[in-house]
Amino acid sequence: MARSRITPEREAELYAAVLDLLGEVGYDALTMDAVATRTKSSKATLYRQWGSKPELVVRALRSNKPVAFEEIDTGSLRGDFHAMVAATDDCQLEKDSALMRGLAQAIHGNPDLHQAMRELLIAPELTGLDAMLRRAVERGEVREGHPALPYVVHMTVGAFVARLLIEDVPPDRAFLSDYVDAVVLPALGL
Amino acid sequence: MARSRITPEREAELYAAVLDLLGEVGYDALTMDAVATRTKSSKATLYRQWGSKPELVVRALRSNKPVAFEEIDTGSLRGDFHAMVAATDDCQLEKDSALMRGLAQAIHGNPDLHQAMRELLIAPELTGLDAMLRRAVERGEVREGHPALPYVVHMTVGAFVARLLIEDVPPDRAFLSDYVDAVVLPALGL
Missing domain, CATH: 1.10.357.10 (Tetracycline Repressor, domain 2)
Known part of the structure; x- marks a missing residue:
């Protein structure tokens, strides 16, 4: 699975950044560009790992559940x-x-x-x-x-x-x- | 009370028109102008009777409860x-x-x-x-x-x-x- 290419630590870091952005600007204004900039990753990596913005956001939310x-x-x-x-x-x-x-x-x-x-x-x-x-x-x-x-x-x-x-x-x-x-x-x- | 100036039938007619409009265009796009046009009333009357758009909309919703x-x-x-x-x-x-x-x-x-x-x-x-x-x-x-x-x-x-x-x-x-x-x-x- 593509997702396994990044470490769990890096994944957690990315998810935390996505949730921060989500809280700051809301879903509609959250762009893959902004996530890439915030997390110092490339948009290509984000799309390769998560496929789409909704999937990235929802996986971030899921990671957030205690x-x-x-x-x-x-x-x-x-x-x-x-x-x-x-x-x-x-x-x-x-x-x-x-x-x-x-x-x-x-x-x-x-x-x-x-x-x-x-x-x-x-x-x-x-x-x-x-x-x-x-x-x-x-x-x-x-x-x-x-x-x-x-x-x-x-x-x-x-x-x-x-x-x-x-x-x-x-x-x-x-x-x-x-x-x-x-x-x-x-x-x-x- | 100002609201008593119109008949219950006219009030019901107005509320029905507001709910129709609400279903068609949504709250944000619903204007007092559109309500006035649809109901053949003046905006001044609407404001005198209901004070504001939120109050008109919510009273229409309330009238709608069986x-x-x-x-x-x-x-x-x-x-x-x-x-x-x-x-x-x-x-x-x-x-x-x-x-x-x-x-x-x-x-x-x-x-x-x-x-x-x-x-x-x-x-x-x-x-x-x-x-x-x-x-x-x-x-x-x-x-x-x-x-x-x-x-x-x-x-x-x-x-x-x-x-x-x-x-x-x-x-x-x-x-x-x-x-x-x-x-x-x-x-x-x-």
Whole structure:
């Protein structure tokens, strides 16, 4: 795979620069030229490694996630959810919220960005979440076919979006932790 | 109040024209001139009646809601939620989703629109929802201080947003009805 030609350190450096630029100028104004200048690399290298601007941006966002669902397996569903929350930090959540807010705006005019987000960011999350929930079913914590199982993602998205929309503050760990105990686990019968 | 100078029928006609225009050109390109032309009214009248473009747009959106929480009181919380869902129709939900999607984008660059939405659209909904939940507590259906009570709005917002974000389809009545039974009521202990 082309991506293996650069070191993980260099990759991390590039992703950090992309996220900085994204926060500074937004998706639409972010150019591959600017990324090349900022990271002292050639545009040809960027295109060879990432193919396109949406893919570069979305891979940078993905690298930024503190932890993926698939890395977590504490032995209980409650443990898994709280491990997810504990792996984030409030400062990071605030920065992420600002980035995602800008991107939510950008996807309207950029179907290729929307597509890249679905494939590289949302689909792996959904797969990881499904695996986490399947383990809970296999352990007997949640009943097979429980009606709330397909909606865990909706509950979770609501926590993030409604907090921003209504309270105008990004979610923080205390809020997410309380939401897991007050909403997600009880809806699943735990 | 200035608004009382026009008849309810004329007001409804104006709001319908504003929503049509909003769907056609989007918030940023919607001008008071275009509204005046479309509705055969004078710009002076529009400003006298509504004060500003954001207020006119948000009042039009509000008029468009099939039912307000405060009008519903079926005697049970489950009944109230399902009456809300039943009052909507799928075609309307699809149109609303498209409008709200466009507006979610527009509020980033228009703090006055965000402010008008908070005051005229979101705040009354929250008040109506709170009243509905308070009645459920008073009837003894939900325990006073139940930990999920402050999060009903987050669960609800999640149903709308995640459906669009992940499944790329607007919510429909069947989905919302199932979500109420599978998530919202169980989270509240019902």
